[in-house]
Amino acid sequence: MTTKLGTALITGASSGIGAIYADRLSRRGYDLILVARNEALLNALAKRLTDETGRSIEVVVADLGAKADLARVEDILRTDASITLLVNNAGIGATRPLLESNIDKLDDLIALNVNAVTRLTYAAIPGFVARGGGALINIASIVAIAPEVLNGVYGASKAFVLAFSQSLHSELKDHNVRVQVVLPGATATDFWAASGKPVEQLPSAIVMNAEDMVDAALAGLDLGEFVTIPALPDIADLDAYEAARQKLLPNLSSSVPATRYTG
Numbered sequence: 001m002t003t004k005l006g007t008a009l010i011t012g013a014s015s016g017i018g019a020i021y022a023d024r025l026s027r028r029g030y031d032l033i034l035v036a037r038n039e040a041l042l043n044a045l046a047k048r049l050t051d052e053t054g055r056s057i058e059v060v061v062a063d064l065g066a067k068a069d070l071a072r073v074e075d076i077l078r079t080d081a082s083i084t085l086l087v088n089n090a091g092i093g094a095t096r097p098l099l100e101s102n103i104d105k106l107d108d109l110i111a112l113n114v115n116a117v118t119r120l121t122y123a124a125i126p127g128f129v130a131r132g133g134g135a136l137i138n139i140a141s142i143v144a145i146a147p148e149v150l151n152g153v154y155g156a157s158k159a160f161v162l163a164f165s166q167s168l169h170s171e172l173k174d175h176n177v178r179v180q181v182v183l184p185g186a187t188a189t190d191f192w193a194a195s196g197k198p199v200e201q202l203p204s205a206i207v208m209n210a211e212d213m214v215d216a217a218l219a220g221l222d223l224g225e226f227v228t229i230p231a232l233p234d235i236a237d238l239d240a241y242e243a244a245r246q247k248l249l250p251n252l253s254s255s256v257p258a259t260r261y262t263g
Contacts, residue, residue: 006084007056009033009077011064011120014041016189017139018089020214022049022057030085031056035073037063064090064116065108077123086124087137088117088161093191094151106153113157118164125168128177135178137221138165142185142229145241158183162227169226182217184208185231 008025012018014036022032026049034042039061046057060076062069077083092109094101121136128134144162147155165181172179186207188199199207213230220228232238256262 005029007031007033007080007082008085008087009035009073009083009124010087010089011035011073011116012090014038014045016191017184017187017210017214018087019045020211021087021089021137024214024218025085025087026053026055026057029055031058031082033058033060033076033080033083035060035062035064036090037061064120065112070116070119074119074123077120078127081127081131083124083127084133085135085137086120087139088120089137089139090116091139091157092154094154096151098152101151101153106151109153110157113154114160117161121164121168125172125177129172129175133176135221136165136168136180137217138179138181140165140181140183142183142231144183165226178221180217180221180225181227182220183227183229184213184217185229187213 005028008021008030010018010021010025010032013022013032013034015038018034018036019041022034022045026032032046032049032055034046034057036042039059042059042061046059049055050057060073062073064070064073077086091113092105094106094109117138121138124134124136128136138161140161141155141158143149143155144158147159149155162181162183165179169179169181186199186202187210188207189210191199208231216230217228220230227238227242229238
């Protein structure tokens, strides 16, 4: 018998990574609020998981790129005191170079990957703090630290998610609110087809099964990781990256220019 852990609200929950999070979290003992645009897929997933786990599962059909729909989900996060976990998974990808991209589609990408993540987080976090605990999982991407790999606007949107999470991790450390940011590499979902590059065109050696990715991310959560990179073989490399960042911090602001600029 699993322990009831409260309610997890998952965005982009109808398929792929979000649907796998729904499966895993319901089996861990969470009730669920599933948010996505596809009502039929959401209802089918909710029925299956309710039958298999006995958990309470609510479906919210919403396009988080639309202000009215986003506001409805924000209101749920502000008012439902049962919510203990927010998984910001919904997002849009882009694989084409900037010079081949449609600016209106990139604007939609920014609205979902940046604006929606920000607004949903700010709707949830005050309640977590007031209730003495909660957790936030933000799904970013390895392009947050390697933006040259894919479209730069997509990379910049995921760099925002990483930086935003970093700030929250520091700000909330004394409030019993966990923050995890997940940086998947190439993952076998419909993300690739939707962004114009079918996953079949990628080298199979770099593409991770979506279930393996989510299971690794949740293992990272259990280990207390702030940043989880499911494919990274040696955690010491990530620790060294963070140590280098920390070394920079005291010297990033000064009353005088560095001597290399002053002769």
